[in-house]
Amino acid sequence: MSYPHRRSEHMFNDIFLPEETLAIRAEAREFAELKLRPRAHSLNTAPERRDGFPRELFELMSEAGLYEIPFASDVGGRGLKYPTLATLVAIEELAYYSPGAASALYDGQAILVGKTLDRADPALRQRYLPQLVKGGFVGAFATSEPEASTDLSVGSMHSRAERVEGGWVVNAHKRWITNSVAADLMLLLCRTGDRLTMLCVDMHASGVSVGEPDLKMGNHAQLTADVHIENVFVADDHVVGEVGGGLRAALGALMLGRMGIGAIGVGMAQAAVDFAVDYSSKRKVFGQELARFQHWQFVFAEHALGIESARNLYIKAALRYDQEGQAEVEAAMAKIAGSRLAVDVARDAIQVCGAYGFVRELKETSTYFPLESIYRDAKIGEIYEGANEVQRWVVARNLFGRELIG
Numbered sequence: 275m276s277y278p279h280r281r282s283e284h285m286f287n288d289i290f291l292p293e294e295t296l297a298i299r300a301e302a303r304e305f306a307e308l309k310l311r312p313r314a315h316s317l318n319t320a321p322e323r324r325d326g327f328p329r330e331l332f333e334l335m336s337e338a339g340l341y342e343i344p345f346a347s348d349v350g351g352r353g354l355k356y357p358t359l360a361t362l363v364a365i366e367e368l369a370y371y372s373p374g375a376a377s378a379l380y381d382g383q384a385i386l387v388g389k390t391l392d393r394a395d396p397a398l399r400q401r402y403l404p405q406l407v408k409g410g411f412v413g414a415f416a417t418s419e420p421e422a423s424t425d426l427s428v429g430s431m432h433s434r435a436e437r438v439e440g441g442w443v444v445n446a447h448k449r450w451i452t453n454s455v456a457a458d459l460m461l462l463l464c465r466t467g468d469r470l471t472m473l474c475v476d477m478h479a480s481g482v483s484v485g486e487p488d489l490k491m492g493n494h495a496q497l498t499a500d501v502h503i504e505n506v507f508v509a510d511d512h513v514v515g516e517v518g519g520g521l522r523a524a525l526g527a528l529m530l531g532r533m534g535i536g537a538i539g540v541g542m543a544q545a546a547v548d549f550a551v552d553y554s555s556k557r558k559v560f561g562q563e564l565a566r567f568q569h570w571q572f573v574f575a576e577h578a579l580g581i582e583s584a585r586n587l588y589i590k591a592a593l594r595y596d597q598e599g600q601a602e603v604e605a606a607m608a609k610i611a612g613s614r615l616a617v618d619v620a621r622d623a624i625q626v627c628g629a630y631g632f633v634r635e636l637k638e639t640s641t642y643f644p645l646e647s648i649y650r651d652a653k654i655g656e657i658y659e660g661a662n663e664v665q666r667w668v669v670a671r672n673l674f675g676r677e678l679i680g
């Protein structure tokens with residue numbers, strides 16, 4: 275396919291972003307154009323397979339230094355002043371071509387795994403984070419279970435670790451675990467008595483097994499699978515944070531992950547708008563271009579407004595986090611706005627493009643079309659890393675107060 279002009283070039287001004295963030299956007303965009311774009315169609319449409327982990331892309335991302343962006347220089351990172359902001363801008367650029375790859379290889383690897391390790395105790399952090407920054411291992415972040423995901427309370431969690439001398443013996447069954455088919459290390463949330471604890475588990479230990487990847491509606495580049503852990507020993511020095519502090523560790527990382535989902539939604543929405551605006555500016559019906567119909571002008575003007583708002587929201591969430599170390603409400607809002615926008619834009623973009631929106635590959639001309647996969651990929655944003663209903667709850671309890679809302 276021929277790629278459309280990016281409307282964000284003249285519609286969105288990064289005027290208040292620091293120079294370092296602008297440089298990261300340019301760098302990530304160049305990487306996405308050169309390395310991701312040629313692989314995007316296959317990544318976004320090939321069905322999930324156990325041997326389908328996009329290792330080549332993972333290695334290209336490592337070589338390009340993309341995993342250095344979120345971290346401080348003592349672990350080999352860039353040592354940026356606004357690392358979260360830079361990370362989110364990079365994730366938006368990756369998601370423009372492949373939301374699934376952006377989600378698995380950046381949100382999952384760099385944010386959920388990387389940022390959790392970043393806040394682990396110094397020895398564990400130094401042991402693993404420099405390796406992650408160099409692309410030395412694939413990580414997985416495991417909170418969800420067959421019957422626990424939105425509700426991560428102790429009562430709903432079945433995975434558990436029992437105290438033994440020098441550490442813990444773990445028995446667990448986790449579900450929807452991103453990157454697990456290729457993971458070397460997994461951060462596991464489990465019960466330790468009446469509290470939850472996060473443990474760092476060697477995925478090559480005997481007793482760890484990973485199922486076949488799930489066949490999902492979208493995000494095919496993001497492989498998820500069940501993980502079973504039977505009587506695996508985890509030493510005390512592989513507890514992430516404090517014993518009993520696992521939910522705090524998980525929710526702290528998920529808060530950043532939710533900003534990432536917001537940025538992914540913006541990248542997808544921008545890609546869909548760019549394609550649809552190009553198409554509707556050229557395609558004639560009843561003697562005039564689709565874009566001349568006021569209906570479509572209003573629809574896409576609303577979506578331009580939505581992109582402007584959602585992009586500014588994730589930027590604000592990241593900036594606040596970089597300055598104050600907390601941005602729970604902004605992260606929740608950024609996730610809702612970006613993920614909802616992606617679904618809405620993808621639906622309307624397909625509608626205006628008709629069959630050229632619905633098709634994945636036109637056989638007559640061997641041409642690929644992007645909207646079909648964007649529509650499929652968009653839906654999960656409203657669900658994972660804390661369903662949008664939970665995000666509304668987070669906003670509401672800040673609005674009304676915990677005494678009333680809980």
Ligand SMILES: CC(C)(COP(=O)(O)OP(=O)(O)OC[C@H]1O[C@@H](n2cnc3c(N)ncnc32)[C@H](O)[C@@H]1OP(=O)(O)O)[C@@H](O)C(=O)NCCC(=O)NCCSC(=O)CCS(=O)O
Binds near residue numbers: 417418522529
């Ligand atoms: C539904 C919830 C919002 C309910 O939360 P709770 O009221 O049960 O929890 P809190 O009392 O608010 O907090 C518990 C604990 O965590 C600490 N905490 C909370 N927020 C933060 C934060 N932003 N940063 C750091 N720490 C935080 C808080 O201080 C408490 O610590 P202590 O107990 O005092 O030590 C909540 O349960 C929720 O958000 N649920 C959704 C869970 C979720 O996102 N599930 C998705 C799982 S992962 C996934 O989808 C796939 C990932 S993928 O592969 O991409």
